[in-house]
Amino acid sequence: MAETNDPSLWRDRLPWPDAASHKHSRGRLGVVSGGPLNTGAARLAARAGLRVGAGLVKVLCPPAAASIVAGAMEAVMVEVFTSPESLEGLAEAMDAVVIGPAAGLNEATVQNLAALARTGAALVVDADALTIFKGRGVDLFASLDRDDVLTPHEGEFERVFPGLLAKGREAAAATAARLAGAHIVLKGAETIIAAPDGRTRINPNGSPWLATAGSGDVLAGLIGGLAAQGMPTFEAASAAVWMHADAAERFGPGLIAEDLPGIIPAVLKALRDG
Template identity: 35%
Template structure:
């Protein structure tokens, strides 16, 4: 699903109105009707439904004024408030005010000191947020009328429906411009906005519903969006076909390198996930001192000992790893590796010397801090990095405060790698500039070891023949979906990374079915 930026939406509106001759008031009428329909569908208390509609002076405010009229015509008891000066209203918003007035409903100036207004908003069954729309570019002052209107909607007992986008959310980055409205539902127009799926904006938007308001479909199809969500069809295509006459060598060979004293679970979880997601042969190179532990745990993967020192891999392990890698398609490097000068040098040497695809996680990523030239040296070779925000901060060398998606895009472009930026709505950025947003997963995945499982899934799909972006973004989706399915049994409190790894086949069956 394509996700649009604020500028793209402004351009679509301009083309529809100026080039195709569609009256802007007609677009507004459809938008307001869609918002009213959503607001009227929400549960209400006993008696007549009460709605508070808070409107700005721009066209988003006009959408809200229109929604107030449609709610009134549906039998809702409506009060509409104008936050801002009447003189600053757009012509379409003024026309909607006239139409609302013809129904006997006045647009009342918002006064946060008016106790009657406050009571109505706080006790409404539903609040409609139509303050700003996608054009907001400045922070909302909490002491201003707009900031106090946002606070009242958030404090209201009624559910908030946002018109196009929750006020305070940057439509492009998902960042928050002051305290945002927390909507239970956002009725957005023509295309979903990137800011509704990434950053804090994803948490403030509630359920996002896209409504057609009459912008020509051709214009929408021709809009090229560099940020998209990952959908089931994409994941289905990422799953390599299973040959009926295949053998264990047919379905890929992954070498996992990691582990240290105190971190025996990480490489095991990576190996388990690789097996569970279809890899034919999984080898596991670990420090000799913990090899007995891994050998006892691993039934389907094949652990082997490597030279170590002080509980971690030593640089003497380098040649043995390279030799083993000759017979494998993919190296998964970093789970439980530990942070030391020796492990850092080992990780960098492996990255420099192998031409094989590498999935780099955890302390493998940390080894690049201050040595990003090693990653640049792999340009043209497949390298997939899977950092959480803390690890990403150690290696990111681009402009600050761009937002999670734009920072991920900047890094992938600059260093010629695929970047999986983990977190709520994990992002996959590719060197060409595209960003894929994941929408699966839950809080049960916020546990140590979850990232190790993800590394195993991505490495497995890559070894089986999936393209790098398919393996990365498809693996993230499967990992998140497995987390959802596992939580249905264990709850988000009780689900473990091992539960997630063991549930990957169920997520795969769902996709194939």
């Protein structure tokens, strides 16, 4: 039986800094960017990870994208990779890495994911890094472990887990988590969070204002930012999904994805104040 996702389940696990905290102790998040015309999604995820508390956030990008990303970010750092091996080297220092938002529907994304899997970083796998594995989910699962998260909408879910949605969303997400050996965030009006050990939560506060391009990239960054700070994956995913929707409701009509990270401090303050 799935739980209803609620702050009472994870509020006490939120990672707050103390007087001894510094940027490295607050978690290091990497976000993999696509090429020069496809950097916006990674920038949204990176800014969200920074806003939710990760102490150091880097966008990891191909050389041609570096000047574009660097010119659009301030506190977020930029590092260049030229091969899966160099990406692996950069990611070794990260506590969590987001890969997929506009990463590219090509074999480079497959190889980059495999390289990240060789690091100790928790992975948040979204968008292109899901779609590229259409019809070959087993290859994707080989790069995952129990700390990792897949964040598909229903279309991406069907590509990686064909036919499972016929069982219903809750059962499909639970089965997918078991098959993948990783956490699943099945996005929708009632997002389902499923762990590979069988735990599931249904998120009740979904917002229609999230039906806008880039909102999923922000969610990936929120999950990655919390995971980078050491929050257990199931709690990190649950908290991020709830906060993402709460932020959208606080803004309301006219919301675009760029607005969401800036609302997260108010959401966090309300959670901290109880």
